């Protein structure tokens with residue numbers, strides 16, 4: 001997409017993040033959760049996609065030891081299917097790799113086939129299932145991950161491993177779910 005820029009997000013972006021969050025998820029994270037993520041969580045990093053001065057998408061992750069865990073990726077509906085989600089995912093993978101993560105993991109709703117396809121396209125594969133992870137709908141979460149090590153493709157790299165119980169299920173407050181080593 002022409003003219004798209006990526007930048008790190010801060011607490012100043014919270015209104016724009018919330019606007020995207022609310023139209024993107026059945027159980028959006030609360031404003032309070034994002035305040036915590038952007039101003040208190042030392043493990044969290046959020047990046048935004050900006051088009052003509054407007055924040056049109058964002059992606060976030062937690063970096064804990066050798067593992068990056070994607071918390072959210074969302075794009076405003078009118079800007080979807082133009083490669084923005086893909087750019088955000090690549091940025092997260094690149095930054096995580098530069099900061100020493102060997103793995104990147106995430107949870108995705110079983111019904112969210114578009115997002116699953118995005119992740120598969122970038123080397124993620126299914127590593128497990130969390131039954132009833134999304135408490136509001138009792139929907140299962142598919143755990144996906146890939147290696148970030150040079151020379152290892154994501155596909156097939158790694159095994160069902162210590163993927164932490166993080167992410168956006170279970171009512172959506174990341175503070176309550178965070179597992180800090």
Ligand SMILES: CC(C)(COP(=O)(O)OP(=O)(O)OC[C@H]1O[C@@H](n2cnc3c(N)ncnc32)[C@H](O)[C@@H]1OP(=O)(O)O)[C@@H](O)C(=O)NCCC(=O)NCCS
Nearest residue numbers: 024073074075080081082083084085086108114115117118
């Ligand atoms: C998932 C999401 C972030 C994708 O963003 P996007 O900017 O539309 O994605 P992209 O245009 O970069 O798509 C890249 C690839 O992902 C796959 N993909 C993305 N959306 C898809 C869809 N709705 N159906 C099928 N494949 C899809 C395709 O392979 C696509 O490549 P292609 O366009 O060459 O076929 C966006 O749909 C969104 O914000 N959804 C709501 C929030 C959400 O579900 N986030 C994921 C939580 S796990």
